Amino acid sequence: MRADRLMHLLMRLQSRPRSTVNQLARELQVSGRTVHRDLDALSTAGVPVYATRGAAGGVALMEGWRTQLTGLTRPELQALATVGAPGALDDLGLSAPLRTGLVKLAAALPALQQPALEHARQRLHVDASSWFTGRELVPHLGTLRDAAWQDRSVSLTYQDFDGAPSRRVVEPYGLVIKADRWYLVAGTDQGPRVFRGARIGGVRLRTQGFTRPPGFDLPTFWKDWCARFAVERPRYDVTLRFTAEGEAALRQVRPPADGERLKAAPAARGGKRKVTLNFERESIAVSQLCTLGGGVEVLAPEALRQRLAAVAASLQALYGGPGRSPGRRERQSR
Numbered sequence: 001m002r003a004d005r006l007m008h009l010l011m012r013l014q015s016r017p018r019s020t021v022n023q024l025a026r027e028l029q030v031s032g033r034t035v036h037r038d039l040d041a042l043s044t045a046g047v048p049v050y051a052t053r054g055a056a057g058g059v060a061l062m063e064g065w066r067t068q069l070t071g072l073t074r075p076e077l078q079a080l081a082t083v084g085a086p087g088a089l090d091d092l093g094l095s096a097p098l099r100t101g102l103v104k105l106a107a108a109l110p111a112l113q114q115p116a117l118e119h120a121r122q123r124l125h126v127d128a129s130s131w132f133t134g135r136e137l138v139p140h141l142g143t144l145r146d147a148a149w150q151d152r153s154v155s156l157t158y159q160d161f162d163g164a165p166s167r168r169v170v171e172p173y174g175l176v177i178k179a180d181r182w183y184l185v186a187g188t189d190q191g192p193r194v195f196r197g198a199r200i201g202g203v204r205l206r207t208q209g210f211t212r213p214p215g216f217d218l219p220t221f222w223k224d225w226c227a228r229f230a231v232e233r234p235r236y237d238v239t240l241r242f243t244a245e246g247e248a249a250l251r252q253v254r255p256p257a258d259g260e261r262l263k264a265a266p267a268a269r270g271g272k273r274k275v276t277l278n279f280e281r282e283s284i285a286v287s288q289l290c291t292l293g294g295g296v297e298v299l300a301p302e303a304l305r306q307r308l309a310a311v312a313a314s315l316q317a318l319y320g321g322p323g324r325s326p327g328r329r330e331r332q333s334r
Contacts, residue, residue, distance in 0.1 A: 018058040081120035138197035246295025
C-alpha cells in the first residue's frame with residue numbers, strides 16, 4: 001500500500017511544478033505527517049525532492065529531473081483497459097481525443113505488456129450509461145466549457161427547483177458530470193456555488209476575465225459539496241404506515257438508505273409498520289406516493305393527505321368506478 005502511495009506521490013510531483021503538503025495530503029487521503037514521512041523516504045531513495053517556505057513555497061522536484069520508471073503493473077493495466085469514451089465527453093467534443101490518446105498510450109507500453117492490456121480489455125467493460133434515461137440537455141455547454149477553459153466570466157439566466165428565474169454574473173471554475181447530469185461550479189459574490197446545467201436558460205460570454213481562488217481544487221470542492229448537500233438538502237418529512245407489499249413498493253422508488261429505515265421500522269396496529277422518510281419537497285412526495293397503491297398510507301402532514309385525496313378524486317372522476325367502461329361514460333356525456 002505504501003509503495004503505491006509513494007509512486008502516486010512521485011508521479012504527482014513530476015506532473016506539477018509545486019504542491020503544498022496540505023494539497024498532497026488531501027489528494028493522497030493521508031495526514032500531513034504521513035506526507036512528510038513519504039517525502040523523507042523518497043529523498044532517502046535518491047529522489048531529489050526539496051521544500052521551500054513562504055507564500056509561493058511548497059514541495060517540488062529538482063528542475064529537469066524525471067523518473068526512469070517504465071511499464072505498468074498488472075492491476076494498472078486492468079484499470080487502464082476499463083477506460084472508454086463516456087457519452088458525456090461527446091458533449092464536450094473530447095471523445096475522439098480520448099480514444100486517440102489511449103491508442104498512443106497503449107503503443108508506448110513495452111511490447112511484453114501490450115497483449116496483457118488487450119487481454120484485460122476483452123474481459124472487463126464499463127458502461128456508465130443509464131438504462132431508460134438519457135443525459136439532460138445543456139444547450140450552452142460549449143460556451144460554459146470555453147468560459148471555464150479561458151477563465152472568463154459569463155452572464156447567465158437560471159431557474160431554481162421551483163422554476164423561479166434569476167439573472168447573474170458568475171465565474172466558471174469547472175464542469176462536473178454526475179449520473180448523466182452536468183453541473184457548473186462557479187464563483188459568485190457569496191463564494192463558489194453549484195448550478196445544474198439543465199436549468200441554465202441562457203449564457204453570454206463576457207470579455208472580463210477572472211482569477212481563480214488560490215488553492216482551489218475542483219475534485220476536492222465537489223467531494224466536500226456533495227457531503228454538505230447530503231446533510232443540508234431541503235427536508236419534507238412524511239410519516240407513513242405501510243404493509244409488506246407497501247414496503248416492497250417503497251423500495252422501488254426510494255434510495256437505498258431508506259431501505260434500512262423501512263427494515264428497522266417498528267410495528268404499528270394491525271401488523272402494519274410506521275416510518276418517517278424525507279422526500280425533500282411535497283411535489284416529490286406526491287409524484288412517488290401516487291404510484292404505490294393502498295399498501296402505503298400517509299399519516300402526516302395533513303396537507304399531503306389532502307393533495308393525495310384530490311389526486312385520487314380526479315382519477316376517480318376520469319376513470320369512473322367498477323363496472324363503468326370508457327364507452328359507457330362517453331355515451332352518457334352525449
